[in-house]
Amino acid sequence: MVEDKRIVIENLTTRYPGTEQPQLRQINAEVHTGQVVGIIGNSHSGKSTLCRVLAGVIPKIVSAEIEGDWHMLGRRVSDGWRAYNAMTGVVLQNPAGQLSGLADTVADEIAFDLINQGMAEGLIQKRVVEVATQMGLIEQLNLRPESLSGGQIQRLAIATAIAANPAVLIMDDPTSEMDPLGRRQFFQWLAQVKETNVFIVTSEIDDLCEVGDVVWVLNEGQMVAQGRPGEVFNHLAADWQIPAPTIQQLAQKMDWHLADGRYPVNDAELKEARYVHN
Amino acid sequence: MSTIELNHLTFTYPERSFSLDVEDEHFADPMVAIVGQNGAGKSTLFKLLTGLLTPQTGVIKIDGEDFNDLKPVEKLLKVGITFQNPDDQLFNPTVQQEVEWSVAQVMDDHDTITRRALEALKRVGLDDKTAENPYDLSLSERKLLSVATVLAVDPAIYLFDEPMMSLDWESRRKLTAIFHQLADSGHQVVTITHDMDWVAAEFESVYVMEHGKFGFAGSPRDLFSDHELVQRVGLLPPRIMAVAESLGDSRTYLSVNDYWQKNRDI
Numbered sequence: 001m002v003e004d005k006r007i008v009i010e011n012l013t014t015r016y017p018g019t020e021q022p023q024l025r026q027i028n029a030e031v032h033t034g035q036v037v038g039i040i041g042n043s044h045s046g047k048s049t050l051c052r053v054l055a056g057v058i059p060k061i062v063s064a065e066i067e068g069d070w071h072m073l074g075r076r077v078s079d080g081w082r083a084y085n086a087m088t089g090v091v092l093q094n095p096a097g098q099l100s101g102l103a104d105t106v107a108d109e110i111a112f113d114l115i116n117q118g119m120a121e122g123l124i125q126k127r128v129v130e131v132a133t134q135m136g137l138i139e140q141l142n143l144r145p146e147s148l149s150g151g152q153i154q155r156l157a158i159a160t161a162i163a164a165n166p167a168v169l170i171m172d173d174p175t176s177e178m179d180p181l182g183r184r185q186f187f188q189w190l191a192q193v194k195e196t197n198v199f200i201v202t203s204e205i206d207d208l209c210e211v212g213d214v215v216w217v218l219n220e221g222q223m224v225a226q227g228r229p230g231e232v233f234n235h236l237a238a239d240w241q242i243p244a245p246t247i248q249q250l251a252q253k254m255d256w257h258l259a260d261g262r263y264p265v266n267d268a269e270l271k272e273a274r275y276v277h278n
Numbered sequence: 279m280s281t282i283e284l285n286h287l288t289f290t291y292p293e294r295s296f297s298l299d300v301e302d303e304h305f306a307d308p309m310v311a312i313v314g315q316n317g318a319g320k321s322t323l324f325k326l327l328t329g330l331l332t333p334q335t336g337v338i339k340i341d342g343e344d345f346n347d348l349k350p351v352e353k354l355l356k357v358g359i360t361f362q363n364p365d366d367q368l369f370n371p372t373v374q375q376e377v378e379w380s381v382a383q384v385m386d387d388h389d390t391i392t393r394r395a396l397e398a399l400k401r402v403g404l405d406d407k408t409a410e411n412p413y414d415l416s417l418s419e420r421k422l423l424s425v426a427t428v429l430a431v432d433p434a435i436y437l438f439d440e441p442m443m444s445l446d447w448e449s450r451r452k453l454t455a456i457f458h459q460l461a462d463s464g465h466q467v468v469t470i471t472h473d474m475d476w477v478a479a480e481f482e483s484v485y486v487m488e489h490g491k492f493g494f495a496g497s498p499r500d501l502f503s504d505h506e507l508v509q510r511v512g513l514l515p516p517r518i519m520a521v522a523e524s525l526g527d528s529r530t531y532l533s534v535n536d537y538w539q540k541n542r543d544i
Contacts, residue, residue, distance in 0.1 A: 042446040043416035093417065093444075149316045150362070176444045177362075179316050179472050180514035203446065206517050241448045246475075246517045246534060253538040267524050274525060 004074030011068035041218035089161030150177030280434035287336035307483035308461035314487035315512035358433035398430035478516035
């Protein structure tokens with residue numbers, strides 16, 4: 001059998017019980033292995049609902065009426081929750097709420113899933129140090145999780161989500177409480193993540209244009225644009241109320257454009273526009 | 279405009295190594311940003327300014343009066359705070375009741391309480407959600423609701439702890455406009471923030487906290503021109519400076535517009 005390396009969403013509509021309007025309407029999308037997908041949009045656009053669907057939280061934990069279908073790497077939630085859940089790492093909007101509450105230390109919290117999976121003790125310790133280093137938590141390993149700052153708790157939630165090497169990583173606004181240096185370190189880490197499918201809801205569009213392969217724009221539950229960052233941000237509609245990235249704003253002001261007439265949205269494109277075409 | 283003066287202020291938490299130590303500081307501008315790394319003392323300072331903590335030594339003076347000598351209602355009318363996490367301050371069953379509860383802490387007249395609550399909700403754009411439960415709102419809307427609870431009381435000084443955090447773009451624009459309206463109408467707005475682009479573009483006065491002390495007070499341009507200081511206190515310059523830097527230009531820019539004005543002829 002050929003391995004399915006796609007993540008596919010087909011005509012997906014979801015509605016929470018007791019609500020009149022659907023939160024997602026007729027979403028269609030397909031992405032391939034190893035892509036970083038940025039999900040952007042204003043309040044009530046459906047970003048968090050889409051994260052819950054991809055994570056399988058809907059319908060497994062939060063109930064909702066669902067029409068349409070989605071599958072990731074050939075699996076559906078209905079094929080078996082264990083396998084689906086093992087495939088995903090998830091960071092939700094309130095990171096403190098997803099910590100186990102059972103761990104005495106940051107190290108134990110990161111190890112939690114690995115212990116559940118029956119990984120050998122020595123390997124667990126090695127992996128905990130590895131992900132703590134990636135998330136800048138190495139000095140906090142022996143602290144109690146509840147003593148951490150908001151930004152550190154977000155980094156801990158990411159560390160626990162990536163500890164078991166999930167094939168799909170889903171993060172809802174994971175840097176909202178980080179200070180500027182923490183945010184920069186996070187996106188530097190994300191830039192070097194390979195072979196993992198990443199879905200990230202973020203308002204940090206400058207960083208997204210540097211690391212994202214694909215951007216999905218949601219507006220009132222509909223997917224109103226999807227494509228490479230340079231395509232999407234060069235065709236923003238005013239009613240989406242999404243700003244252009246800083247580089248694009250600058251290029252528009254200075255009239256620096258690329259060979260195809262688009263404005264650059266990231267550093268590599270800026271240099272191309274500035275030194276090759278202008 | 280009301281003014282805040284801090285004189286020889288010290289505060290130490292029991293069983294923690296952190297201590298706040300402010301010699302003499304005076305927030306004189308209508309819009310003041312306080313920046314610094316996590317753990318620098320920014321939130322502790324706000325807790326002192328609202329009376330949630332009491333300094334071990336020193337005095338906080340607002341319009342020349344010792345803040346700790348004021349009655350509770352007088353304190354609420356002098357200083358109002360919006361916390362970082364709106365869920366720390368929302369607990370009523372409806373949006374309107376949430377705002378009315380705040381106003382009821384400073385006055386008794388029902389009609390005025392309701393009028394003020396509705397005016398404040400209109401100002402933040404939540405006037406069509408008055409009957410909803412606060413926890414049915416999005417996080418951005420809950421933050422705006424927490425702002426409305428303070429707007430309705432209308433204190434002389436507004437403190438905001440990370441107001442831009444978790445806000446969508448539409449709400450950011452709305453809140454920035456409210457900040458300027460408050461400053462223009464004789465209020466003082468003091469905000470803690472990690473958003474350097476916002477500080478650079480919107481503020482004239484910025485204070486840097488470092489290990490419980492103020493390490494800098496001045497304009498954003500002076501702050502971001504001091505590369506050594508910015509690095510030492512763990513800040514990042516505004517995004518436009520990183521963009522300029524990648525084009526080999528290490529001068530100080532506060533916004534895209536600032537860059538354009540200085541470079542439009544190249």
